Amino acid sequence: MVASQVRQFDLIAFDWDGTLFDSTAIITRSIQEAVRDVGGTVPSDAAASYVIGMDLTAALAHAAPDVPASRHAALGARFSHHYMAHQHDISLFAGVLPMLAALKDRQHCLAVATGKSRRGLNETLQAVELHGVFDGSRTADETQGKPHPRMLHELMREFGVAPERT
Template structure:
């Protein structure tokens, strides 16, 4: 059966990496450090996938703009101190290896910083599985389509042959803005109902379901 997609692009946090709870906890801790009322779990989780400063501005609105970089520093302090506590979702390494064996190009498009992604890839020893990566601090953050458009140009992939996979509405809007089909996963940051509204090709509730669909339809 001919392959439908040449390039498969994954979000990182909440899609491949089980880090949603850690991100929420670190955002709340950063707010406490600055004497601010911490955001709720729902508000903090909603921003996962955005660039850090944009995420903090949403999670903690009304703060003097000059203080967001300081808040970002405190977030990074807590995150990098605890990043070793989380890992890939069960089944992710096998899924990626299966897709590589089928000769898909694999990439990551993430709201993380370059440092954050590189350290995460090194920690789980997965860097060699990805052909390309883009982070929010080296291009535009989601849902701006720039990072996905750059990856498509890098590999000469057409939008209809590029698949975006993510756990947030930001990921799905990114795909829509770039003219690409998408898959939503519900085991990360955003709820099923908000994801389904984007009409993804699949709403996967776990990694085995995602793997089965990709190996059959991608």
């Protein structure tokens, strides 16, 4: 193998929203609309987008600190309502498909570690025809959400890959 073809990493784990999937604006707007719906102080674009990738409950609590815990379920439901209404407007970033194909051709193990739910990730993978491209994934409803590293630790353990090769 030529030195330039030696892999530095065996496992490459991607976040989904805002990394592979161009969803930042819609998530931000959905958070803001949900907070408005339940009567909280609407966060700025920066505050709403800061929480992307986190577990939904933690993200919404952080983005809307004045919404009481007793309203978090309603806040989550309103976020889902707004996000689902716009999800058909979201697509992969340009260049993602050829990049993933090139990584697979070089025998990298590919994974997703996301704050999305399992259902949400599966539906999205199906919609963009990427089911089967990733060797594994972890979602926030299956394990401890980001920023905790547990998702990555579980993926490394699943594929037998050391941290320095991930």
